[in-house]
Amino acid sequence: MPASNKSLNPFNLFIYCLAFTSGFSIMGIELLAGRILAPFFGSSVHIWGSIITVFMLSLSLGYLFGGKLSTKSASLSRYGLIFILASITILPVVTSSQWLMESIFLTIEDSRYGSLLASTVLFFIPTVILGMLSPYSVRLLVTNSNESGQVAGKLYFVSTLGSALGTIITSFYFVMWFEINTIIVSFSLILGLLGLLAVIVDKISLNNTSTATGSTCDV
Amino acid sequence: MFSHNTINNVIMTSLGLLLILMLLPQQASAKVIHKERSLYRNILVEDKGDLRCLKFNVKSSKTQQSCFLKSQPERLYFNYTKLLLSSLLINPNPEKILVVGLGGGTMSNTLHQLLPNSQIDNVEIDNSVIKVAREYFHFFENDNIKAISQDGRVFVKRALLKKQQYDWIILDAFNGDYIPEHLMTKEFLEEIKKLLTPNGILTANTFSVSKLYDYESATYKAVFGDFYQVRNLKNSNRVILAMNPEYNKHNADINNLTKANVEALKQALKQFGVDTHFLAQSMSSTQNAEDWPKNTPLLTDQFAPANLLNID
Numbered sequence: 001m002p003a004s005n006k007s008l009n010p011f012n013l014f015i016y017c018l019a020f021t022s023g024f025s026i027m028g029i030e031l032l033a034g035r036i037l038a039p040f041f042g043s044s045v046h047i048w049g050s051i052i053t054v055f056m057l058s059l060s061l062g063y064l065f066g067g068k069l070s071t072k073s074a075s076l077s078r079y080g081l082i083f084i085l086a087s088i089t090i091l092p093v094v095t096s097s098q099w100l101m102e103s104i105f106l107t108i109e110d111s112r113y114g115s116l117l118a119s120t121v122l123f124f125i126p127t128v129i130l131g132m133l134s135p136y137s138v139r140l141l142v143t144n145s146n147e148s149g150q151v152a153g154k155l156y157f158v159s160t161l162g163s164a165l166g167t168i169i170t171s172f173y174f175v176m177w178f179e180i181n182t183i184i185v186s187f188s189l190i191l192g193l194l195g196l197l198a199v200i201v202d203k204i205s206l207n208n209t210s211t212a213t214g215s216t217c218d219v
Numbered sequence: 220m221f222s223h224n225t226i227n228n229v230i231m232t233s234l235g236l237l238l239i240l241m242l243l244p245q246q247a248s249a250k251v252i253h254k255e256r257s258l259y260r261n262i263l264v265e266d267k268g269d270l271r272c273l274k275f276n277v278k279s280s281k282t283q284q285s286c287f288l289k290s291q292p293e294r295l296y297f298n299y300t301k302l303l304l305s306s307l308l309i310n311p312n313p314e315k316i317l318v319v320g321l322g323g324g325t326m327s328n329t330l331h332q333l334l335p336n337s338q339i340d341n342v343e344i345d346n347s348v349i350k351v352a353r354e355y356f357h358f359f360e361n362d363n364i365k366a367i368s369q370d371g372r373v374f375v376k377r378a379l380l381k382k383q384q385y386d387w388i389i390l391d392a393f394n395g396d397y398i399p400e401h402l403m404t405k406e407f408l409e410e411i412k413k414l415l416t417p418n419g420i421l422t423a424n425t426f427s428v429s430k431l432y433d434y435e436s437a438t439y440k441a442v443f444g445d446f447y448q449v450r451n452l453k454n455s456n457r458v459i460l461a462m463n464p465e466y467n468k469h470n471a472d473i474n475n476l477t478k479a480n481v482e483a484l485k486q487a488l489k490q491f492g493v494d495t496h497f498l499a500q501s502m503s504s505t506q507n508a509e510d511w512p513k514n515t516p517l518l519t520d521q522f523a524p525a526n527l528l529n530i531d
Contacts, residue, residue: 038401039520042370044344045258106380111373172527179521 023162025187028170040101041115050115062131070139076202083195089126090188257347273323285323299456302449308477313386319371320392324358390423400523408442417466427457437515445469445506471504
């Protein structure tokens with residue numbers, strides 16, 4: 001497969017699509033976090049303070065780690081593995097949030113710190129991992145330094161657009177059609193399947209390129 | 220010389236004009252006497268002649284939270300607040316009362332006058348509302364009557380941990396434009412049920428016009444079994460009255476249920492503008508009339524789009 005200079009070759013389109021999904025899921029989950037915490041910590045304004053703080057903090061760390069990770073033999077497979085990891089770490093929100101929140105509720109009387117700890121326990125790890133995807137996507141998309149700013153701009157555009165849609169669609173429609181757990185499991189499944197697809201695509205294209213031209217995948 | 224008639228006419232006309240002038244400023248327009256932006260909403264206190272109202276967000280009558288007549292502060296202005304008192308027809312001496320949603324504190328004041336020895340806990344999420352109630356609505360507090368600034372759900376969960384119980388729980392946390400969805404779910408009502416004493420009663424001000432009516436009714440029925448609906452044909456409010464089903468077998472015969480107290484409370488409630496006979500007549504059991512579809516989904520912590528259902 002010859003290296004294309006056009007940014008919208010199928011490979012790039014796939015990366016953008018994955019970044020969009022990750023942005024969509026992050027905000028969909030953040031929005032549901034308010035509903036998940038409400039039975040134990042209420043809906044006072046500090047609940048959103050806790051949730052937004054934890055998401056912002058995790059994303060910032062995720063960007064840092066993702067950028068660092070992308071310097072060492074970056075590949076579509078590794079990118080896909082990050083998605084799979086994110087998919088798995090979201091699941092405790094469905095399986096264990098009740099007893100986790102209950103024990104936090106019992107130990108911490110102040111609902112500000114209770115909600116802060118609960119959102120950390122439930123959302124910190126998956127959001128860090130989802131945050132890693134952004135710089136990693138840039139690494140996979142950039143082929144020369146001249147276009148790096150433009151690529152980063154496009155990627156932010158796509159993933160933040162995903163976030164916007166994830167927020168509005170989840171809050172306007174999903175909550176009316178599905179249970180919270182159903183929505184979270186769906187996000188997890190979609191992220192996991194896309195990750196798996198990325199790994200498969202990478203393996204196939206590696207085989208193709210090595211059999212056809214003998215060169216290594218140059219992304 | 221003016222004739223007798225002319226003088227009379229002049230006097231009558233001027234008296235009439237004076238009367239109109241005296242009435243005009245009262246009827247003309249409402250005056251905002253206090254305005255503040257709290258963490259949750261805009262709070263308005265409005266005077267319209269003798270009537271003082273607490274409003275949230277906008278200057279329309281739809282968002283009135285609490286009103287009272289300055290000349291007759293004990294009179295209950297809103298119909299639904301009168302309907303909430305139906306609980307007294309079944310259990311006239313609640314010793315511990317929980318009110319979720321303070322508003323202007325008029326409910327708490329009324330209950331204190333009726334039951335001076337009862338303990339009343341008012342839970343209100345918005346601290347600014349508590350301050351406004353104190354300052355503009357004569358909200359009365361003492362050792363027995365408290366206002367706690369906390370989310371209702373969190374208060375109920377903590378109260379259960381402390382093994383507290385209430386004889387009467389009043390849910391009045393729903394205003395027209397935003398519904399705290401976590402205070403409407405099956406799980407929350409289960410918690411409320413555990414917080415009731417054996418003879419405990421829950422009265423809740425609920426929605427009766429939107430799609431939410433069916434969902435809410437089905438959810439209450441799932442938790443409490445058959446309940447009583449208290450409604451007034453004059454307006455769109457419906458109060459749900461549910462008793463602790465673990466101890467009370469549902470009695471669909473309202474007359475029999477309230478018989479003992481309708482006469483006994485007649486005088487006591489009259490000063491608040493409440494007619495006990497009429498109140499008893501406004502009650503009906505869902506055992507005879509279930510007016511929502513059988514397969515209505517329940518509101519749960521997992522599924523509670525109450526605000527979306529309340530749109531139309």
